[in-house]
Amino acid sequence: MSEDEKRRWKGPPKNEKASSGRRMSERKIIAYNAKDESSKRWIERQLSDPYVQRAKADNYRARAAYKLLEIDEKTRILSGAKRVVDLGSAPGGWLQVCLRRGTKEIVGIDLLPIDPVPGAHFVQGDVNEPEDVEAMMKGLSGPPDLVLSDMAANTTGHKQTDSLRTAALAEMALYFASEHLAPGGSFCSKVFQGGATPDMLKQMKSMFKTVKHIKPPASRAGSPELFVVAQGFKAKS
Ligand SMILES: C[S@@+](CC[C@H](N)C(=O)[O-])C[C@H]1O[C@@H](n2cnc3c(N)ncnc32)[C@H](O)[C@@H]1O
Structure with missing residues (x-):
């Protein structure tokens, strides 16, 4: 901050x-x-x-901004992140944080509309829809060095369903990162219920130099939310 x-x-x-x-x-x-x-x-x-x-x-659109700032205090993922992708951006708190931190190009996507964030290229759409993702990526001049995902599915109240839906979004975010990240890049995603699934963790460990889970203080103590941060993306061979 x-x-x-x-x-x-x-x-x-x-x-x-x-x-x-x-x-x-x-x-x-x-x-x-x-x-x-x-x-x-x-x-x-x-x-x-x-x-x-x-x-x-502080004129942030969402309290979620502090989660990213606190994650950055521990990991420095925002340092030197010039091109960033923010999956699940609404209402735009993480977009604001990145821009205030000196990100040169940032793109975001969300099912919900947002008020424009000056300097950010935002597409209202679904991360599962290739055309929406393509429209979002038009805002970047090259591969991102940071992929963020704070995506969360609307909760149904049924614990198992909610946990499966959130795991699917985190896996989608990881797949996106694996396809687009620049070598050396970082990935940060919201995960629930004890962290990334064993499959996702295994995949991340093979793709990145370091992988860790973080519960930032701004994340409510009663919430099952955690974040997984992976750094040092290995170039595809
Ligand atoms: C916790 S909010 C994000 C808050 C944001 N990081 C901020 O700082 O303002 C989670 C968002 O994920 C979005 N989301 C959920 N599923 C999505 C999907 N399939 N594609 C795009 N966005 C999605 C939701 O619409 C919701 O706005």
């Missing part, structure tokens, strides 16, 4: 008001007006989440 952002971030909240800028009673009233229980829980969580307030202050 930038020096300015670091100065503004005073660490975790010291009292309940500081965590969100709103008192508990105000948060309860806003949540009370929500239409159902799950919306109420979501609103309560958002209003009391210090990362949401921090994202507002």
